Amino acid sequence: MLVVFRVDSSSNIGAGHLMRCLALASELRKEGKTIKFICRNLKGSLIEEIKYSGFSAIELEMNTENKASNNSEHLNFLEVTQQQDAKDCIKVLKRLKVDLLIVDHYGIGEDWHIYLQNYCEKLMVIDDLANRKYRCDILLDQTYKRRKEEYNGLVQRQCKLLLGPKYALLRSEFLKWREYSLHRRINSEFKKILITMGGADMNNVTEKVLIALEKSLPNNIEITVLMMKSMPYIENVMERARVMSCNTVVKINATNIAEIISNSDIVIGASGTSSMERFCLGVPSIQFSIAKNQNFSSKSFAEDNLVKLVTEVEQIHNLLVDPEVWMSDISNASSKICDGFGSQRILENI
Numbered sequence: 001m002l003v004v005f006r007v008d009s010s011s012n013i014g015a016g017h018l019m020r021c022l023a024l025a026s027e028l029r030k031e032g033k034t035i036k037f038i039c040r041n042l043k044g045s046l047i048e049e050i051k052y053s054g055f056s057a058i059e060l061e062m063n064t065e066n067k068a069s070n071n072s073e074h075l076n077f078l079e080v081t082q083q084q085d086a087k088d089c090i091k092v093l094k095r096l097k098v099d100l101l102i103v104d105h106y107g108i109g110e111d112w113h114i115y116l117q118n119y120c121e122k123l124m125v126i127d128d129l130a131n132r133k134y135r136c137d138i139l140l141d142q143t144y145k146r147r148k149e150e151y152n153g154l155v156q157r158q159c160k161l162l163l164g165p166k167y168a169l170l171r172s173e174f175l176k177w178r179e180y181s182l183h184r185r186i187n188s189e190f191k192k193i194l195i196t197m198g199g200a201d202m203n204n205v206t207e208k209v210l211i212a213l214e215k216s217l218p219n220n221i222e223i224t225v226l227m228m229k230s231m232p233y234i235e236n237v238m239e240r241a242r243v244m245s246c247n248t249v250v251k252i253n254a255t256n257i258a259e260i261i262s263n264s265d266i267v268i269g270a271s272g273t274s275s276m277e278r279f280c281l282g283v284p285s286i287q288f289s290i291a292k293n294q295n296f297s298s299k300s301f302a303e304d305n306l307v308k309l310v311t312e313v314e315q316i317h318n319l320l321v322d323p324e325v326w327m328s329d330i331s332n333a334s335s336k337i338c339d340g341f342g343s344q345r346i347l348e349n350i
Helices: 016-030 047-052 082-093 110-119 172-184 205-216 234-242 257-262 275-281 292-303 313-319 324-335 342-349
Strands: 002-007 034-040 056-060 100-104 122-126 138-141 160-163 192-196 222-227 247-252 266-270 285-288
Touching: 002 016, 016 034, 016 047, 016 100, 016 122, 016 172, 016 342, 034 047, 034 082, 047 056, 056 082, 082 110, 100 110, 110 122, 160 342, 172 257, 172 275, 192 205, 205 222, 205 234, 205 313, 222 234, 222 257, 234 247, 257 275, 266 275, 275 285, 275 324, 285 292
Parallel strands: 002 034, 002 100, 034 056, 100 122, 122 138, 138 160, 192 222, 192 266, 222 247, 266 285
Antiparallel strands: none
16 A cells, blocks of 8 residues: 655744654554655755655655745745646656555645545545645544534535544654653652744744743753754754753754653643644643644643643743642643544544
């Protein structure tokens, strides 16, 4: 069985789409499936991460003559028109016998799906916006509180909907570390902070957080910062870490993410796809919504006391004056949202 993923990563898109596809690809590979990725070589692309994970990556070049120009921020993530991207993908797929085509891209919708339907047995979409029409056999949306009714009129009646965090795509390492991490919360103390703003952080929130922490933390707190090498302000953050009074370490392209999160007492991060990683491990978090597509989830998380949501870095200070007051409640509530078995449930439905 041949499974092909169409997904991009870049300085603008971030890494979340690619990482969740890699999680599913790894599980499919365990089942004996052949996996290929199709990605456009955008600025800040993490195509090397695909190859590092042992998968084949077919690169699409930029086509300046058919560059996208659309009022939608999400459609512009594709950086070419849907028609051009479909043509580029067809050139690849017509040489293959594709059993399942999986698309995870805000810039791709129904028009693209229709073009590609004749080049695969089944088409699956991974999305979390529910804001456009889709033409697919399976649609996965792991968004917290996502309701079936929100896809009325957007998908065809025969489309199978896989909705909610029970289908969250996490790498197997998170399930491996879940028990350890949850046990660690029983008598957790506030000693270690992890800062992770996903794979983009175009507004350099990471450095702003470090500046805020410098003013409010005792010197015995340890700080770890996770960054991708494609992030634009990496040098600024590394310089800031060097002058922090707290012991501050910046880790670039770390491969043991679950272990690092599990050994943290509080995570300060973006409300993106990595939220499910923290929920699975029961790590209490202070979150920012750093992109429009994160607003719905972050608001829902905060309403149900799954995270502490802030809009300004200055608000972090009050939360860290006596964090033990809220850490346990957040940990207990969030750990019930995602159990780490999402990928296996998806395999049962493919």
